[in-house]
Amino acid sequence: MLKFKCKDVGFECNFVAKGKTEDEILSQCAIHATRDHGMKQEDITDELRGKIKANIHKSLF
Numbered sequence: 001m002l003k004f005k006c007k008d009v010g011f012e013c014n015f016v017a018k019g020k021t022e023d024e025i026l027s028q029c030a031i032h033a034t035r036d037h038g039m040k041q042e043d044i045t046d047e048l049r050g051k052i053k054a055n056i057h058k059s060l061f
């Protein structure tokens, strides 16, 4: 199980994405960012994706 915390990239936010692959996490983050942070599809840049990937951690839970 992989896990990503939104607050690890600097948001005041308790969202945690969980998934089996980086792609799953990234797509959950894209939905979350647009829905809960008012971001647009084009705001989700490769740079942001890279930041997210760098903060994905393995988790046993």
Ligand SMILES: [Zn+2]
Residues within 6 Å of the ligand: 006, 007, 011, 013, 014, 015, 032, 036, 037
């Ligand atoms: Zn968030």
